[in-house]
Amino acid sequence: MATRRGIPPRGTPFEVVRTLLEEGGMHRAELARHLQTSRATITNTITTLLEQGLVEPETLTSDTATGDGKAPLKEKLVLARRAGIIGAAIHQDDSTIVGLGEVDGRVISTRALPCSPDATGPERISTALTALRELLDELPAPHPPLHGLHVAPNTLVNRYTGEVLGGATSTRWSKVNIRDEYEEGLGTAVVLENLARHAAYAQYGALESPLPRNLLHVSLSFGVALGQVLDGRIISGAHGGAGELGHVSIDSNGPICRCSHRGCLFNYAGADNVLEESRIVTGTALSLDEAIDLALAGDDRVVSIFSRAGAAVGMALNPVCNLLDPDLILIGGRLARAGDVILDPLRDALFRSALPLFGRDLRIEPAATLTDQALVHASLRALRLDVDLAAAVLAAHDPATVDAS
Structure with a gap:
């Protein structure tokens, strides 16, 4: 939707959710500056998202709480836990690591699945899907919907189509479309990234300033x-x-x-x-x-x-x-x-x-030696940068609020 002057509206629920996904917690004033809109517009949008339970004040700590234990006037806002779940499947040479997390990137659970280096792609995917379903079943009911899955296969794959293209391990992944298998298996959107690129991103996340x-x-x-x-x-x-x-x-x-x-x-x-x-x-x-x-x-x-x-x-x-x-x-x-x-x-x-x-x-x-949780966290961070995730979060609660213009 555009304004009468043809300028796209700013500060929509979509833009606010996407910004919180990409940037993390922000004050209302920070959101207004980041999205180049008025505080009044941001306040109205935040009110809607608070009513839907999609955002919440950042958890209080001894450093942020006031003397009476209440939230400060200018508390940061973050995506709420009920906003949704996202997942990860990381296929290494001799293991597959799966995990679930909040849409804001907080890791909920991980599981390491040993496998033979000669295991085929379909075998690896089947094992990962079973483990992911088990992790979802272990969440307290009713749990938020699964909005997306980040998959890092140890083969050269077209990240947009799921087609395996070649490379040393490709024979074990032949005759399988990685994206299709995961999307059909879990009924959610899938973002693919080759294992080498995922490893670089995980290492980046482990570095200090x-x-x-x-x-x-x-x-x-x-x-x-x-x-x-x-x-x-x-x-x-x-x-x-x-x-x-x-x-x-x-x-x-x-x-x-x-x-x-x-x-x-x-x-x-x-x-x-x-x-x-x-x-x-x-x-x-x-x-x-x-x-x-x-x-x-x-x-x-x-x-x-x-x-x-x-x-x-x-x-x-x-x-x-x-x-x-x-x-x-x-x-x-x-x-x-x-x-x-x-x-x-x-x-x-x-x-x-x-x-x-x-x-x-x-x-x-x-390079650093990273834990399974750090690898899953990197997948969740990468998935949060996918613009479609913001639309998925909103559509699951109120399709009318999805405005990606």
Whole structure:
């Protein structure tokens, strides 16, 4: 709906709910400034949302309560707990993590579901759907509706259509549309984000201020992938395929990759290659953790393998840094446990040819080890930035208040 002068109305219930989803709790005056409208308009909208039970004053603490225990006149407003539930399903190589939370991002419950690395996509989805239904059943009745689900699969997927597009793990996800399966299974909207991009966003959420403006997270495991968070937003690309670092060629005459190209980083720094070379030089059937332990213990044969892998990653990151100009690169994944054995050669290779503009202040550090709750919280935060969630919250209570204009 537009005004007579053709200017979209401001301060509508949709805009207020969307703002609280994206920005968190705000005072009425802050909402008026943020939405560039009058306090009177905001007051009228807030009155409607309070009557519907969609917003509430922020929980009082000893710091915010007045002497008589009442809320201060200018209390912050947040989305109410009854506004709705949102969920997450995070598919890692050897486990799936599911969880539920309030629409404001507060985590309610999580569950870790171990699985075989060879488990198929349909098997993983079926297990996750069962667990999510159980978590919903455990909520006190009657519980608010489920408004959305954030899914992070460990495969290359079109985040808008749900189509699996390729990558090292895609054969296990073939013949399944991830979006369709989850939407049909739970009857709710689904937002997809590749696991590498989700990992970057989770790492960003775990950082302390001052936050980096442009974060890159590199995952070194049985795949090699990159996630970017720019000004607090995940960079997904036009289809959700941004960050396939493992298929950047560092040697045009190198070995043929499974993607049919030559010299892909994956063939030098993927855990499969590192593990196979470690087994050859030691003559034993090592596990990946055993190979990492040998590298940390200073076994020169294995150290040299991890060093070459780190240097290869540094070479691949050099043009990436020229293009993206990050201020922080975090190195995560299974191989990152090798610490400086892999990080020092990576830094040396990158900074050796780094341009002064980004090389001078760029930091390269190991990624944090995150809890299941932190991973679910990252999914809930990402889902809250989806504009459709505001409309879903309003439509579930009063469709007449949905005004996205």
